[in-house]
Amino acid sequence: MPVKLKYPWMGVVIPCLLTSFIGYSAHIFVLANFMSWKLQLWFQSSLTMLWISYALAIFTNPGRPAKSFKPLKKEWTHFCKKCQLFKPERAHHCKTCNQCVLMMDHHCPWTMNCVGFKNFPHFLRFLFWVVVTTGFLLYQLLKRTIYLWGVKDLPSYLFEKTEITFLIILIPMDGFVLITVALLFIRCLSNQIIGGKTQIESWELERLENLYYRKKLLPQLLVNLWEIYPNEKTPENKVLAKKLQERGRKVRFENIVTFPYDLDIWSNALTVLGSPVQWLWLFGGPDSDGMHFKKNELALYEEGAAIEDLLLSLPWPPDGGRNFIQQKGTNVESITENGEQVIRQRNFENDNSYRKTWNNDWGENLEDFGVDVDVE
Template structure:
């Protein structure tokens, strides 16, 4: 049993500990026991916490249908029946061997693509996605409210004890009650702070209609724009192709009210707080309306040259001595095949080195060529060339911070945002998600269907 399997039971234990023994304790302490209304409010909040957390844990985060016809089984794509302009994704998941709808990502823990994936939460052992986000935000709301209410009740008792600390000890609570009060206050304060910060952040994400992964993508896009400014607006792919990097606005922010309605799955504000409200339909998470700030031909996330992988070509050889063999007697025939396919997939692409490392290597090569060609210039000129070839010292330090702690095996996929987060911190399969700009793995039928869709959209326009 791994440690992560204990997270969900530990959360249930924490809820029960802060919920039930604390009520007994508050009934014993001065200045007065809990009133009837306080007991009712506490237990209603506690029930809502249990219900919403259970739904967050056990509701299916969704699975992408592999065929378009399968999506019809999940209900209508828009609850109001109105046709809205939406971005058509051109992403292909190499593990699921299926197209990925917009805002979907491949979860490493769930081992499938999740619609509108926010992150994989270890404390719920589930993905926060299009279907589970309403339950997750309700859980954060009721947990923050319940912990805040408990904090208020504990504060009244602790402040009363402090004001009367000069009285004889036999007039106060027992040692066990004091120890219980201290432990409950510490546990409640820490949990309240963590959940309230998480609640505020998710409210912001709900209002602007972004997920935590998309927040990472927005910051990544800003970094690419900053890099491209130093290279005439272009960046290179692994095969040397120059790609123009242009600013794109986040397309799914369609207004605060519409964002909240989409995220909560209903326009009824009362239903937003209903712990028994049904889960949103999966079909509503396969396409999303956009704000039309960008051209309809653009996709999100924006083009990223570093996300194109370069296939390694190996020349065939007829010499048996050059053949690679692998044998593990503990594996069955099917396991041998699965292991071989995994190694084959890992060898198909090469991770790109971090941008700063590639920049330093390019500068070093330029300096060597300069000396070989006997180009005049002193050390001061070379320093100026370093700055003109890429970043100045301040911006280079800013880039280097983006790879701190990435590890020696990390390539450009180890890029971190300003909060120190990389893609794998959200639970996604980093190799599958980052290196997904190539169409090499997309079946011919899918490519033809995309072409027909483009022609159809052009004719309608």
């Protein structure tokens, strides 16, 4: 569940104070007592990389769409009334940053900034250097503790009480930071590199699965199919679509929905991080514009393909982010009864099918990621 702070500036102050206290007190009161100057220099270099990456994650704009951007054919058209421009695929309007963010992952309270296409490499490098620095420090602190425990029978005047005090304080603090940031780092790698998805898109996929198991997804996908590809609405395909609906849950979720931007681990990494020679370079980043993305083979449209393949080629999200058809300003739901499509008025209050209010198993909704649902 994303963290919400009463005073947003505390999101930057807390990490800065924590990093300063752990990093510099550990060096002054512990590491300087036994570590070689080369290792001390390495530790400070790592700490400096952490600071610079953090500053870049804070101050680098996550990326905004060009005013000249126009949606491609056979893609959803989303116009942001606040930015007064079209939103590219994977972009969302952040309520806090007050802008549309390219490939928005989430709004991060610890940087007071969105994590998006332009600053995701800085954010990931920041997490990487936190893990490296705290991991190295924890190893050295534990190593020193084991040594002191081994010589505990020596006279007490040979030991620095300040060093022992800081070892007792720093080991749990450093271990806590290492574990929490490592888990976030792993989550980012799992989402963006292994799965090719932002956190919002992972949430979106869960939402679609929820609709599928409640038998609400397939009817909407078929409605969208005829909207995006009207040339495919042939009598033969209409019959096949009817048979597909009759099969219901016998149609597997992965046969009608695919995440189009997941290519392979290497290609996913290149998409969000750019050239591998720049992955650890402080100012390295992606090479593309963040408004158009390559899609995998399953998501490519082929005229005259089978119904299931046509559904897989729908733009993301395949339900258009609108589980219910909008008609004459009234919220109505599209369902199928006895093989016939029926449209009826629906009250969205307390309806967890509605995209703007749907919560996943973690209790997360779009607003928790910073998305301005009023302009979605």
